[in-house]
Amino acid sequence: MIIKSLFIFNILIIIIVEKFISYFIIIISNDDQLLSRTGHSLHLEIAILSARENFEKRHAIRQTWLQNVKFLNEHFKSNQISIQIDAHFILGSRSCHIHPLNRKTLYGCTELSECNSLSNKSWLFEITYRSKNRYRLFKGFSIKIYRQILVNLIVIRQSLIHRLNIVNVRILNALTKEKLFEFEIKQNENLEDQDFHNENVNIQLDAGSILIFMIDHNNVSDATFGPLSTDNDCAMEILRSYDGHMNDYESESFNRNQHRFALNFEWQFVSNIESNNNNNNNNSYVWHQKMADLDFRLSNESKTFDDILFVDLIDVYRNLSEKLLKFFHHLFNDNPLNITHVLKTDDDCYLNVAEIVRLIMENSDSKCTWFGNFRKQWPINYYGKWMENDWTSPWYPWFACGSGYIITNDLIEWLAMNFDRLYAYQGEDVSMGIWMAAINPIKIEDNRWICGTEIETNVDWKQALSVPQLDPEMMQQIHQMFLSIVDTFPNGFKTFPFIR
Template identity: 30%
Template sequence: MRHLLVLFLCPCVIGVAIHLWLLNFSGLYFWFSPWRQRKYDIVVGVLSARHNHELRNAIRNTWLQHLTQHSSLSPRVLVKFIIGSHGCDVPVEDREDPYSCKILNITDPRLLTQSKPIPTEDIRTDVCKFLKQEIESFVIPETVAVLTEHPVVNVNFRVLHPVIITRLGVFQHENVAGFQRNVTVKLFQAEHEEALFSARFSPASSGVQVNRIWYKPVEQFILPEGFEGTVVWESHDSEGLISGNVHHVIVNDAGGILRLTTVEEGLLPYEFTVGVEGIAGGFTYTVHEAEALLHNLETRPERLLNHLTALENEDALLQEESTNFQDIIFVPVVDTYRNVPSKLLHFYSWTVQFTRFEFLLKTDDDCYIDIENMFKMIDHKNLKTTNTWWGKINIFYGTLLWDKILPRIFRLNWAVDRTGKWQELEYLGPAYPAFACGSGYVISQDIVQWLASNSDRLKTYQGEDVSMGIWMSAIGPKRYQDKHWLCEKVCETGMLSSPQYSAQELVELWKQKERCGNPCACEER
């Protein structure tokens, strides 16, 4: 009987032992799991350019130092600088613009005029003469140009080195005697309603025919590097224009000085576009400052070598900085302005994977930040830890409703730019969805989780602030408006953030904050 009892109890004892062992094992796993890392109230992500060492040090010596030395705040906040792991390997002078890493791909004009480009003064002189001659922008093969039903046709172009437009022209088939149409040709600067210049063609005033295009001279303007323009042909007859597909014409771009900007397949044209895309004529131009162009191309190899050496030094400095301060997150992107939205998405993914928190503050390295005041405001507003977006929104009409939940009023009716630093080529509407200014805003952890989970599918736009607005329009968070998040370089008592300061200015603001509690000014006693 005793033996039977032992046999009966043994499995139970073994089961209990295994259960206790598994419990201990799971406890060990629990403690070493990422989910058992310290939980923070706020994770702060500071977007920073690779070369902004002074701004990062200014932050480390001001509000970040205050945080680390504050016994109650230090455990509640984690601060990380967000930096692209790769620098652009194209010198700034050789990029299409300073905001991207796209190479200015202009071919040496000597390759266009000489079978063996020998850099002699004679050849240099010949090339300069060639560039100063009138160049026809387009050659339209006879088989490409067809009579269409469209009364208005347009083509967009970009200037990558200064040019001077000398004539505007309209196409007509060779088998027609004389010019028998009534057409106006206008050249616009992008987003401008008034034409820079225009030419009117009629049977009585047809201009001069060159290679099936009738030209008329126009007032000559220098179109600078980066100029975005549109040529519009408009028929005043009952029939449409004779035009060709932009992808089938020959562009005489002088080695890459001009570039057509066409609507990609599958995309709709911009809302303000007039007519249909096509080419119904052309224009002639000369290259401005041809000597400067040649000099720039000749010195490019030396510039590239110096730039790559500087990049290596920058990499070494950043690695040393990261090792010393342990406050940098390198994200796998080329560090340029156009890639800032991608930097932010990568940081969101990092925070979700490696930290635990309730809120995330996004700011920039040129911003004054008051974390203590931020905690007070969170308590005062009783901000919810889910579905929350707290920031500053400029409203361009109606009454400003500060410190209210504005589910449909954030930064509204912000026009989309088609040129310059904020050039938007991806968002086709005339105005962005509501968004908060990027100097500082707070979002709850669940929003960060959603952004991180969808980061591979979220399309990035020209800026991280407008990108956030577009992304957030899909989930509709509660938007908390607060005037203390400043969008411009203004100092106000009680401000939570203020942007666009130099390193020295950030230090001075913080000194005054510590001395008298007011970063803007201390009263003389």
């Protein structure tokens, strides 16, 4: 029984290999003819942005579409065809030394500030009123909670209540807009001689949550309110600001005024500081041990496969744009004349390399050209992983989605020459759109670069150039499907089906 199973397994392997070879013979023969007509050579560098800890994703790529790259290169070399394809995983040279629980965000490497004491912490928001019709109404402001806290007391200046008659304070989940807490304060003549109104509350705010504090003032049509900064960022922080002026949760402009009304929150930690400090010390020790093990594994991986390029930075999401720029600088310095095209992709994407080569050769005369599937009028995010802190427009310029795009060597040179002058915004793909807007390259749009999991009605998934958002198992499945359907495509131009 075992011998029979092994025999069947070997037959299946032979069939798959034969289909793989037959497919590429068809593809390559057509590419050879195309190359002979154009007379152009091609040196394509594939840059695969990868996080240091993504060993399984890199392994899956090496076992799938990078095998196709290897096969193509062998054919081109043996037939003296002027096409070369190189591929490297682009990693940061260092990991963040701060344990994730002690960072302000998982996407950066900034340590939380120490809080000096446990209880009776106050957080003061200055609510500013301005009576000008030309200003839009201020609706609220958003904050991120860095440590689990309990809000005990909310204090509002009586002058604010007197001015508005009714003050309604609501706390919402910023992402879902779910109401977490609400209270209403009405003007009370018995309290006119007091400076403040105290509202006892019991609100627990969890670490990592993003909240909106809203103050309703519909009875004052020409009022504008805006919060000013606070110094209690050890536990929470107002999101987004321009020139020191805080914005509301929709990032409308904050307007200064002379009339200020305080909204004060008194809070305490849910857990005591001694246990926090002990946990922080334990976390740091465990994290340093884990990072030492990661360094060792990466060193072995790099020596074994020789396909990793380390750039000099801390490898966290917020540094992706800088990682890409430093890669271009490194590439141009090492290969200033040889590289004709760069393809950027991510370590969760499957590439149809043969069709990508065909696309480039069909446009071999292109200069200052950007190949991709472009997002237009893409709104910025105010929260979460893609929160934009610096780009001041509510929309990004055109940018190619990150599953795969190609730029020609003149664009590579421009990026490499200006890598230390270009500003690194929150994501490498939107940053590329902002950088490219300065020189307005030719854009060759192609929806075969699949952007996400949503299916566009005009995309034939069997001709896709890239498929994103795959885990290692899905990467293997896509590759096997790609090989199994070769016989159904006599022209050899189609690749693989995409199954939801």
